[in-house]
Amino acid sequence: xxxxxxxxxxxxxxxxxxxxxxxxxxxxxxxxxxxxxxxxxxxxxxxxxxxxxxxxxxxxxxxxxxxxxxxxxxxxxxxxxxxxxxxxxxxxxxxxxxxxxxxxxxxxxxxxxxxxxxxxxxxxxxxxxxxxxxxxxxxxxxxxxxxxxxxxxxxxxxxxxxxxxxxxxxxxxxxxxxxxxxxxxxxxxxxxxxxxxxxxxxxxxxxxxxxxxxxxxxxxxxxxxxxxxxxxxxxxxxxxxxxxxxxxxxxxxxxxxxxxxxxxxxxxxxxxxxxxxxxxxxxxxxxxxxxxxxxxxxxxxxxxxxxxxxxxxxxxxxxxxxxxxxxxxxxxxxxxxxxxxxxxxxxxxxxxxxxxxxxxxxxxxxxxxxxxxxxxxxxxxxxxxxxxxxxxxxxxxxxxxxxxxxxxxxxxxxxxxxxxxxx
Numbered sequence: 001x002x003x004x005x006x007x008x009x010x011x012x013x014x015x016x017x018x019x020x021x022x023x024x025x026x027x028x029x030x031x032x033x034x035x036x037x038x039x040x041x042x043x044x045x046x047x048x049x050x051x052x053x054x055x056x057x058x059x060x061x062x063x064x065x066x067x068x069x070x071x072x073x074x075x076x077x078x079x080x081x082x083x084x085x086x087x088x089x090x091x092x093x094x095x096x097x098x099x100x101x102x103x104x105x106x107x108x109x110x111x112x113x114x115x116x117x118x119x120x121x122x123x124x125x126x127x128x129x130x131x132x133x134x135x136x137x138x139x140x141x142x143x144x145x146x147x148x149x150x151x152x153x154x155x156x157x158x159x160x161x162x163x164x165x166x167x168x169x170x171x172x173x174x175x176x177x178x179x180x181x182x183x184x185x186x187x188x189x190x191x192x193x194x195x196x197x198x199x200x201x202x203x204x205x206x207x208x209x210x211x212x213x214x215x216x217x218x219x220x221x222x223x224x225x226x227x228x229x230x231x232x233x234x235x236x237x238x239x240x241x242x243x244x245x246x247x248x249x250x251x252x253x254x255x256x257x258x259x260x261x262x263x264x265x266x267x268x269x270x271x272x273x274x275x276x277x278x279x280x281x282x283x284x285x286x287x288x289x290x291x292x293x294x295x296x297x298x299x300x301x302x303x304x305x306x307x308x309x310x311x312x313x314x315x316x317x318x319x320x321x322x323x324x325x326x327x328x329x330x331x332x333x334x335x336x337x338x339x340x341x342x343x344x345x346x347x348x349x350x351x352x353x354x355x356x357x358x359x360x361x362x363x364x365x366x367x368x369x370x371x372x373x374x375x376x377x378x379x380x381x382x383x384x385x386x387x388x389x390x391x392x393x394x395x396x397x398x399x400x401x402x403x404x405x406x407x408x409x410x411x412x413x414x415x416x417x418x419x420x421x422x423x
Contacts, residue, residue, distance in 0.1 A: 033058075033059060034059050034061070034113060034115075035113075035114065035115050036244070036247065036248075037055050037059060038113055038115035038125050039115050039116065039248065040248070040251050041125075041171065041174060041175045042072070042115065042116075042125075042174075043248060043251075043252060046175055046251065046255065047175050047176055047255055048255075048258065049065065049172055052065060052171065052172060052175060053065050056171075061113075062111065062127075062129060063111075063127050063171055064170070065170060065171055065172055066170050066172065067132045067169065067170055068127045068128060068129070068132075068170060068171055069127070069128045069132045069133075069134070069137045069167060069168065069169060069170070070125060070126060070127045070128070070167070070168050070170070070171055070174055071125075071126055071137075071141070071164055071165050071166060071167045071168060072123060072124070072125060072126075072164075072165040072166075073112070073123070073124045073125075073126050073141075073145070073162055073163070073164050073165070074118075074121050074122075074123050074124075074162065074163040074164075074165070075099065075103065075121055075122045075123075075124065075160055075161075075162055076120060076121040076160065076161050076162070076163065077095075077099070077120050077121060077122075077158060077159075077160050078120075078158075078159040078160065078161065079159065080119075080120035081120075083095075083158055087157060087158075096117045096122060098156070099122055099152065099156075099158075099160075100114040100122055102148075102151065102152060102155065102156075103122075103124060103148055103152075104124075106144065106147065106148055106151070108140070108144045108147070109128060109129050109130045109140055109144075110126050110127065110128055110129070110137075110140055110141055110144050111126065111127045111129065112124045112125075112126050113125045113126075113127070125174075126141060127171070128140065128141075132169065134167055137167065138167070141164065145162045145164075148160075148162075149161070149162065208249055208252040208253055208256070208338075209338055209339070209340065210226055210340060211223060211226050211227065211230075211249070211253065212253060212256050212257075212338050212339065213339050213340045213343045214226060215253075215294065215297055215298055215301060216301065216312070216339070217343070217347075218298050218301055218302055220294065220295055220298050223294045223298065224290070224291045224294055224295075227287070227290040227291070227294060228287050228290070228291075230245075230249065231246075231283055231286050231287055231290070232283075235283060239280055239281065239282055239283065239286065240278075242280075242283070242286055243277040243278065243280055243286070246277060246286065246290070247273075247274075247277055250273070250293075253297075256338045276289060312337050312339070312344075312347070312351075313348065313351050313352060315336065315337050316333055316336075316337055316344070316348060316356075317359070319333055319336050319337075320333070320359065320360055320363055321363060324360065324363045324364050324367060324386060324387055325367075325384075325385055325386055325387045326387060327387065327389075328360070328387075330344065330345060330356055330357075333356070344356070361397060361401065362401070364386040364387055364388075364397075365386075365397070365398060365401040365402070367385075367386050368382055368383075368385075368386045368394075368398060368406070369402075369409075371385060371386070372406065372409065372410050372413075372414075373414075375414075379391065379394075379406045379407060379410075382394075382406070394406070
């Protein structure tokens with residue numbers, strides 16, 4: 001009888017331990033997925049409202065997509081290396097985790113979500129649960145950060161200071177701000193610590209841009225070569241950490257392809273994708289996996305070629321028409337469509353039969369001709385309105401385009417309705 005009771009208790013205990021273990025694994029996974037979610041937002045890899053909303057719900061985050069005011073906060077630990085060597089016994093990662101946990105559990109109207117460890121700092125995304133007013137959010141955040149600073153000083157005997165970044169009206173507004181990538185530029189706290197060391201995340205965006213270009217041109221060899229180079233560059237990392245960066249790379253690619261009208265199931269970050277990444281055992285397997293994945297993606301691009309080509313051209317033309325009055329360059333537009341400038345120039349000419357610069361000049365001149373109908377506008381005003389600060393250069397370009405100067409054009413076109421004094 002007692003043996004039966006003991007066996008029952010043992011089974012109950014074992015089952016309970018399994019449940020606890022599952023819960024711990026779930027919580028650990030949730031933490032990793034939250035960190036990836038916020039990193040994807042900052043990197044610009046996640047811009048679709050529905051997808052963002054689905055991720056918020058899946059991760060059980062108390063964030064309103066449309067009106068949770070937010071900003072990035074950088075927590076900088078002063079005398080970091082000295083503190084590590086003289087006062088802390090649990091290693092660099094242990095300190096990161098301790099500070100992250102301490103800040104994240106602070107009870108306030110503002111939530112802190114850590115998403116990146118840097119050399120001597122930790123970055124958090126902060127969200128307001130209550131106030132969407134800029135001034136009120138700033139006041140509450142300042143008060144909350146002071147409480148955290150004092151708590152860390154008392155509990156860890158560590159001095160810490162905070163730098164707050166740009167505020168956003170919503171998480172969606174944050175996700176569309178490309179300037180956030182500048183926070184990953186080397187020399188500005190851009191090094192990210194993993195268990196195996198530091199990696200410069202700024203390379204990730206450049207790798208993605210080049211890879212996107214090679215895929216769009218259906219060049220498998222260059223795509224595969226670049227991916228292999230990407231893996232080699234992070235060879236000092238553990239394979240699991242390499243998997244994290246591969247995930248970020250493909251998340252960025254997925255977003256860029258969607259913007260070009262290409263729906264690629266091969267790039268979608270889903271449960272199957274995560275399983276494949278987690279099962280990678282070494283660098284060779286990672287390279288082989290990447291090669292196979294890229295081949296399938298390129299096959300899809302070939303099938304949807306016309307869609308991708310004309311979506312790129314359409315976006316370039318829309319950008320030019322919206323910004324012709326500013327000092328836009330080929331590099332600006334290449335960044336907008338996420339392509340290499342040299343390739344974009346050649347691609348635009350192949351698809352339209354017109355050089356990019358000729359197209360820009362034509363749009364500006366067409367607008368200048370339209371503005372000349374308004375005799376209240378002086379020529380020098382029109383020059384600035386179509387993107388030329390130098391009136392002299394505007395005269396040169398206009399004469400090359402119309403065969404006559406702006407003044408001559410106005411006089412010839414509008415005759416008695418126009419006088420030189422108006423020009």
